[in-house]
Amino acid sequence: xxxxxxxxxxxxxxxxxxxxxxxxxxxxxxxxxxxxxxxxxxxxxxxxxxxxxxxxxxxxxxxxxxxxxxxxxxxxxxxxxxxxxxxxxxxxxxxxxxxxxxxxxxxxxxxxxxxxxxxxxxxxxxxxxxxxxxxxxxxxxxxxxxxxxxxxxxxxxxxxxxxxxxxxxxxxxxxxxxxxxxxxxxxxxxxxxxxxxxxxxxxxxxxxxxxxxxxxxxxxxxxxxxxxxxxxxxxxxxxxxxxxxxxxxxxxxxxxxxxxxxxxxxxxxxxxxxxxxxxxxxxxxxx
Numbered sequence: 001x002x003x004x005x006x007x008x009x010x011x012x013x014x015x016x017x018x019x020x021x022x023x024x025x026x027x028x029x030x031x032x033x034x035x036x037x038x039x040x041x042x043x044x045x046x047x048x049x050x051x052x053x054x055x056x057x058x059x060x061x062x063x064x065x066x067x068x069x070x071x072x073x074x075x076x077x078x079x080x081x082x083x084x085x086x087x088x089x090x091x092x093x094x095x096x097x098x099x100x101x102x103x104x105x106x107x108x109x110x111x112x113x114x115x116x117x118x119x120x121x122x123x124x125x126x127x128x129x130x131x132x133x134x135x136x137x138x139x140x141x142x143x144x145x146x147x148x149x150x151x152x153x154x155x156x157x158x159x160x161x162x163x164x165x166x167x168x169x170x171x172x173x174x175x176x177x178x179x180x181x182x183x184x185x186x187x188x189x190x191x192x193x194x195x196x197x198x199x200x201x202x203x204x205x206x207x208x209x210x211x212x213x214x215x216x217x218x219x220x221x222x223x224x225x226x227x228x229x230x231x232x233x234x235x236x237x238x239x240x241x242x243x244x245x246x247x248x249x250x251x252x253x254x255x256x257x258x259x260x261x262x263x264x265x266x267x268x269x270x271x272x273x274x275x276x277x278x279x280x281x282x283x284x285x286x287x
Contacts, residue, residue, distance in 0.1 A: 026265070029258050029261055029262060029265075030258075030262055031045070032254060032255055032258040033049055033050070033255055033258035033259040033261070033262045034046065034047065034049070034255070035048060035049055035255045037254065037255070040251060040252070040254075042255075048255075049255035049256045049258065049259040050259045050263075052256055052259075053256055053259045053260055053263065058234070058235055058236070058241070059238075059241075061235035062235050062236055062237060062238040062240075062241050063238050064235075065152060065235050065236075065237050065238070066221055066227075066237045066238040066239065066264075067221070068152065069152050069155050069156060069159070069220055069221070069227065069237060070217045070218075070220040070221035071217070072152075072156050073155075073156045073159035073160055073163065073216070073217075073220045074163075074213050074216050074217040074220065076156065076160045077159065077160045077163040077164045077167055077213075077216060078167055078209060078212070078213045078216070080160065080164050081164050081165075081166075081167035081168040081171060081212075082167075082171060082205070082209065084102055084164065084168045085168050085171035085172050085175060086175075088102070088168070088172060089172070089175050102164070102165050102168055103165050103168075103169070104165075105161060105162060105165060106165050106166070108162070110158070110162055110223065110225060110226050111225045111226070111229065113158050113161065113162055113226075114158055114225065114226045114229040114230050115229065117147065117154050117157060117158050117230060118147055118154070118229060118230060121146040121147055121154055121157070122146070122147045122148070122154075123140055123141050123143045123145060123147075124140055124141075125143075125147075127143065128140035128141075128143035131143055147230050148230065148231065148232050148233070149232060150232055150235075152227070152230075152231060152232070152237075154230040155226055155227055155230045155231060155237075158226055158230065159216075159220050159226065163216045163219075163220070166212065166215075166216065167209070167212045167213065167216065170208050170209075170211070170212040171205060171208060171209060171212075173208070174204070174205055174207075174208040175205070178201070178204050178205075182200050182201070182204065183196045183197075183200055183201055186199070186200045210275050210278065211275070211276070213275070214271065214272050214275035214276070215272075217268075217271060217275075218268040218269075218271065218272055221239075221264065221267065221268050221271075222239055222264050222265070222268050223239060224237070224239035224240050224242070224243045227239065227240050228240050228243065238260060238263075238264055239264060241260060242257050242260035242261050242264065243257075244257075245257035245260065246258075246261075
């Protein structure tokens with residue numbers, strides 16, 4: 001028996017349970033999005049919930065906002081993580097301290113971080129009061145709107161703060177596996193430091209970077225708790241609309257909530273597949 005088969009057999013019970021729960025929940029969500037809810041007397045599936053979602057006036061704005069949050073958060077976090085990984089790859093005084101600080105927030109839940117951002121960066125938060133006390137602004141309300149703003153700055157700040165360590169650790173593991181031989185060969189052949197990074201190291205890091213970034217994008221696009229705490233009242237992120245429709249006391253809104261959940265899952269899955277397809281076509285291992 002090969003090692004791969006042995007590992008698969010050891011993981012099979014957990015994978016069956018998790019896979020069953022996931023697929024069962026997904027199937028139930030799809031059925032309810034098609035208005036199949038016998039408890040409410042809905043026994044004939046149809047697409048009216050999807051038509052209602054796409055026809056709602058705020059859907060496009062909410063979808064655009066969610067895409068903006070996920071895209072900006074992913075690009076900023078991935079760029080900073082790449083720089084952090086390259087920095088932590090080197091040996092220098094204080095490296096262990098910086099590494100500890102980078103990984104410090106991995107165990108902090110997103111909702112706790114969101115509340116921290118709210119207390120620190122809101123116009124009634126600690127920094128606004130400190131700026132007012134220092135005479136920098138005439139009133140706390142003049143502090144820049146970094147939470148509940150139309151550009152979702154607070155939400156993006158939270159996601160960058162939370163997801164940067166994850167991508168950094170993935171890249172550090174890749175750098176450890178790659179070593180420095182490829183870059184040394186490139187430098188010995190006359191490549192500059194930038195050229196060896198651009199044409200040698202970056203392509204080798206691309207699979208891990210794209211995979212980690214795709215996971216971060218999917219999470220930032222589909223999560224609702226951070227936009228609920230830090231987001232503006234209008235437009236709301238699409239996951240917040242889905243959550244509000246699901247928790248509405250009117251049970252007739254449940255199919256619409258499920259339809260929005262299916263749309264969110266479909267877009268996230270599609271972008272994940274696109275990322276992994278890009279890896280298979282253009283990654284170093286595709287050759």
